[in-house]
Amino acid sequence: MFDEAFNLHYKALCLFANTFLNDMHRAEDVVQDVFIKWYEVLHTKPPVSKRAYLYRMTRNACIDILRGSAADRVATVDADAVADMVEYFFQPESEDTALLDTLLAAVDSLPEKARRIFIGICVDGRKYQEMADEMNISKNTVKTQLARSLKLLRRRIEDRQASETVIVAGREKAQSVMLLLYFISIYH
Amino acid sequence: MNQKIEELVFRYLCGECDEHERSIVRRWIDASPRNRNRFETAADIVRGGSMLKGYGSIGKEEARRRIMTAVGRQVSGRIRSRRMMRFAAAAMIAVCLGAGGYFAMREHTQTSFADIMSGSNLVSLTLSDGSVVELTGANSRLFDAGRSIEIAAEKNTVNYTTAADSASLSDTVMNRITVPRGCRHNITLSDGTRVQLNSGSELEFPVAFGAGDRRVRLSGEAWFEVTADAGRKFTVQLDAGAVEVTGTSFNVSSYPDDTFSRTVLEKGAVDFVDNRGRATHIDPGQSALFDIASATVTVGQVDVRLFTSWKDGICYFRNASLGEITKTLGRIYDVEFEFRDPEIKRMRFSGAVLCEKPISFILELLEQADPIKFTLVGPRKLTVSYD
Numbered sequence: 001m002f003d004e005a006f007n008l009h010y011k012a013l014c015l016f017a018n019t020f021l022n023d024m025h026r027a028e029d030v031v032q033d034v035f036i037k038w039y040e041v042l043h044t045k046p047p048v049s050k051r052a053y054l055y056r057m058t059r060n061a062c063i064d065i066l067r068g069s070a071a072d073r074v075a076t077v078d079a080d081a082v083a084d085m086v087e088y089f090f091q092p093e094s095e096d097t098a099l100l101d102t103l104l105a106a107v108d109s110l111p112e113k114a115r116r117i118f119i120g121i122c123v124d125g126r127k128y129q130e131m132a133d134e135m136n137i138s139k140n141t142v143k144t145q146l147a148r149s150l151k152l153l154r155r156r157i158e159d160r161q162a163s164e165t166v167i168v169a170g171r172e173k174a175q176s177v178m179l180l181l182y183f184i185s186i187y188h
Numbered sequence: 189m190n191q192k193i194e195e196l197v198f199r200y201l202c203g204e205c206d207e208h209e210r211s212i213v214r215r216w217i218d219a220s221p222r223n224r225n226r227f228e229t230a231a232d233i234v235r236g237g238s239m240l241k242g243y244g245s246i247g248k249e250e251a252r253r254r255i256m257t258a259v260g261r262q263v264s265g266r267i268r269s270r271r272m273m274r275f276a277a278a279a280m281i282a283v284c285l286g287a288g289g290y291f292a293m294r295e296h297t298q299t300s301f302a303d304i305m306s307g308s309n310l311v312s313l314t315l316s317d318g319s320v321v322e323l324t325g326a327n328s329r330l331f332d333a334g335r336s337i338e339i340a341a342e343k344n345t346v347n348y349t350t351a352a353d354s355a356s357l358s359d360t361v362m363n364r365i366t367v368p369r370g371c372r373h374n375i376t377l378s379d380g381t382r383v384q385l386n387s388g389s390e391l392e393f394p395v396a397f398g399a400g401d402r403r404v405r406l407s408g409e410a411w412f413e414v415t416a417d418a419g420r421k422f423t424v425q426l427d428a429g430a431v432e433v434t435g436t437s438f439n440v441s442s443y444p445d446d447t448f449s450r451t452v453l454e455k456g457a458v459d460f461v462d463n464r465g466r467a468t469h470i471d472p473g474q475s476a477l478f479d480i481a482s483a484t485v486t487v488g489q490v491d492v493r494l495f496t497s498w499k500d501g502i503c504y505f506r507n508a509s510l511g512e513i514t515k516t517l518g519r520i521y522d523v524e525f526e527f528r529d530p531e532i533k534r535m536r537f538s539g540a541v542l543c544e545k546p547i548s549f550i551l552e553l554l555e556q557a558d559p560i561k562f563t564l565v566g567p568r569k570l571t572v573s574y575d
Binding site: 006010011014015018019024025027028031032035036039040085086089090099100103104107108109110111112113114119122123124125143144146147148150151152153154155156157158159161 | 191194195198225226229230232233234235236237238239240241242243244245246247248251252254255258259507531532534535536537556557558559574575
């Protein structure tokens with residue numbers, strides 16, 4: 001159960017913490033400490049809501065750090081706008097898979113070159129030509145790869161949107177196989 | 189949604205379009221609510237980019253090690269728990285729902301895979317004199333070793349029984365059953381041990397078991413229900429190691445084109461013995477994975493159903509690469525895949541293959557989930573390329 005939660009949530013929690021701290025190194029330290037503390041809690045009094053609990057612990061730890069050093073504080077105006085976005089992507093109060101979880105899993109599943117291009121351009125904000133030069137490929141290849149990656153990511157997210165309503169309806173069914181066949185019989 | 193529009197929308201969201209291109213995009217958005225939906229999803233992705241800052245430098249495996257050291261516990265290759273099955277179900281449904289949308293959303297005609305005929309391979313038995321008998325599925329009776337061994341063939345299975353006077357029969361008289369790709373078959377050995385063989389497998393076995401240990405040789409994948417007999421150890425010899433049991437049910441996978449062999453135990457007890465004779469014991473619910481290159485055995489808790497569902501005609505895959513998936517599909521349906529762009533092999537999917545459905549079913553689901561395309565180029569050959 002612990003490994004399962006770690007595999008599912010570690011990366012997303014690090015990104016979440018990083019929105020507060022803007023320092024991935026420290027963000028990872030925070031999240032690792034959260035998991036260590038959580039492991040101990042698991043054995044004494046397991047919390048009912050796993051995901052929300054982990055997010056709350058992480059947020060609290062980040063806020064403690066921010067209170068400590070005034071230099072890291074983000075201006076209040078920006079903080080509100082960012083908070084809304086963070087809320088929208090991470091859904092820290094929810095037990096369900098959030099948009100960012102789906103996006104993250106989809107990015108993880110990209111082939112290595114495509115992922116590198118996506119991160120370079122969409123996350124680090126670099127220019128097409130920069131990526132082309134660095135990876136020794138043509139600017140056109142960069143554009144094509146990016147378009148394909150976006151298509152893949154978009155499809156994965158759309159699948160998730162479609163499956164959301166379906167999962168709620170199917171939660172009572174015990175066997176996953178039954179669930180699978182049930183929906184196949186409707187759609188095929 | 190074709191590639192040009194995909195690119196335009198993205199550049200629009202990054203503020204890199206001129207007025208003309210912007211109006212194209214706006215017109216496309218207004219054209220239908222589905223386009224608007226796709227636009228909003230694309231916007232989510234672009235904005236999501238800022239949420240992914242620092243993604244590249246996350247060191248998940250080091251983190252795992254550090255955490256495990258801190259809580260003072262050994263890392264084990266852990267678990268397919270019931271929760272995971274539900275998560276896998278969610279991913280599977282995501283893949284399957286694509287089929288519903290497929291018929292409504294497809295924008296251009298689709299190559300029909302119905303042209304791949306269901307396999308015409310036959311299971312065959314090689315008798316002790318070297319003669320080969322093809323099993324057509326009709327009920328029939330054969331004999332071997334004089335008339336001391338009776339072989340009854342039915343639709344999906346073959347049963348071996350020893351006649352009363354076979355006590356003197358040496359256990360070196362071997363037969364072989366060959367199950368080609370596209371087929372599955374069952375066999376009951378003369379001691380009552382039942383074996384289910386998966387596609388692309390071969391089992392070599394003595395027609396009668398003597399007083400000593402029982403040895404068979406397997407290439408491929410099979411599920412065994414071994415008749416309990418503490419006095420006669422049962423050994424399955426593989427190219428990559430061997431499995432030793434006294435009486436139990438387990439699944440072994442050891443294909444010639446795999447880099448590993450895997451033994452999964454449902455009931456009883458087995459020892460997996462590697463090529464150097466070192467034995468690893470596993471308990472029910474555990475799997476022993478033998479990596480040939482490094483000659484190491486990894487034991488882990490697994491959900492046995494994940495590895496034995498093939499017997500019921502369902503092959504699960506969880507976060508498997510497209511390379512692995514097409515390898516399995518090749519065995520199930522006896523087709524070959526050629527990748528136009530090797531990068532595609534590394535795309536990952538979770539889902540299930542229903543073996544009784546034609547191959548077009550799973551291929552269409554995969555195409556719907558991600559922008560890849562399968563093209564039929566020969567009677568049993570497909571290419572995989574980006575869409």
